Amino acid sequence: MESVIAVNSLVKVFSDKTVLDHLQFKVYKGEIFGFLGPSGAGKTVTIKILTGQLSPTDGSAYVFDVPSTEINSPQYLKKLGIMTDNSGLYQRLTIYDNLKLYCELYRVSVKRIGDVLEMVQLQDVQKKNVATLSKGMTQRVILARALLHEPELLFLDEPTAALDPVNSKHIHKGLLELKEKGTTIFLTTHDMNEAESVCDRVAFLDKGKIQLLNKPKRLRQRFSDATMTLELVDGSTVVLENGSENAQKVYEYMLANQIVSIHTNEPTLGDIFVHVTGRELV
């Protein structure tokens, strides 16, 4: 598989604080890579190094086979879409005027404005001044701006942090559509549902180190306690270990028509994070 991002033993130290401690991972073309961790774990620092806004203290990071320290040049920047905490909008201008400026900078048709505003569901308010928008709407405009030029690689730093569930779901649908078109997405979040629903692979970042990296499904299987819970008609629940030895018991409950539901007891990504790091993902 072709890698778009390759990080090798990446270290970042601020003063005497090690923020990233020998990170090692690859992001492959066309995947949605989730970078999960609590606030202060080093997610944004990683994005800033990958987009050339910070230089590594040690180790290396390559984006499109180019050292991240050299990615900050026009020929590469047009391939990137970036949405981070320092992405601002012009408050006195309308949504449309903000996006029009970026159409000119990226040399794309202004017709794209309609497409991206539809994706973030803001097409009806494009003539509104940015200063009058809610935090969630502002976030959606910044996301729309990052998508304008159909970048090959999209960096999204907590893209749905200020959004309600309906809008988050819509954004997730849009991200999956982008993935279908071949866009690679590097997504940081501390929303485990978001990670589960859109990410092909996730990395757990804690204290500057990657604690786990795999597909969400594999992680759930790995940390599963291999049991199932049967919910019965009388309101009680029965927990059974997965395996042939319990097949007869399940069969008997079914014959007696006592089962309301059966589900396997796989942990959520949040449970796994707590298990691995010993702390909540907030």
Added chain:
Amino acid sequence: MNVSMRRVYAIFVKDFKELSKNMYVLTTLLTPLLLAFVFGQAETVSLKIQLMIINITFVSVTAFVQSAIIAEEKEKNTLRGLMMSPASTADILGGKSLLSVILTVGTMILCLLITDFHLINEPMLLLALLISLVFYAGLGTLLGLWTKSLLEASVAIVPVIFILGMGTLFQKLIQPYPLLKFMEYFPNFQLEFLTEAVEREASFGEVLGYFGVITGWTVLVLIVTVTVYRKRSMDE
């Protein structure tokens, strides 16, 4: 360094729309016009006063508007967006300077007409004004990059107004102090000496030194500005 006129123009249009809604910065345009109007009431306006108005136009319109535009971009986190786009340093700095340059030219023409500036058609003086314009645009960009907000930029411009805008008025005050002699090498003093020489109908050779000093300042400011700008594209 590549320059895309389409990008320069897009940034200019954006700045124009933003500034047209920013009354705080727009009112600074009135300062030189007000001075020109007040002094223009006299029967004759001395060359020294006319030059003070020219220098104040450079400081309060070129440098201040420029620094305000850049500082506000930093304050609102929009400058990084431009830096992380495919626009080159020249596209961004060119686009961001165009508005303050156009406003300066318009304001200065009005001020010179109001004060009946008789050297307005002198090619040597026009060239010196053009180089000074680039110097003040660069200085404004630098102030904008150094400050973090519009408010800070408004404070940072105050000493610049005194030294470069009104400094020539205090020439007699600094003459007894040899230590302050270096101020005569500031671009505003050099512009005044050059203008006086042009009025005496001096040859180009005689004013070459003044041109050299003003150009030297301009090149220095541009080098520092581009260096600081590139540093600002990083978070180190």
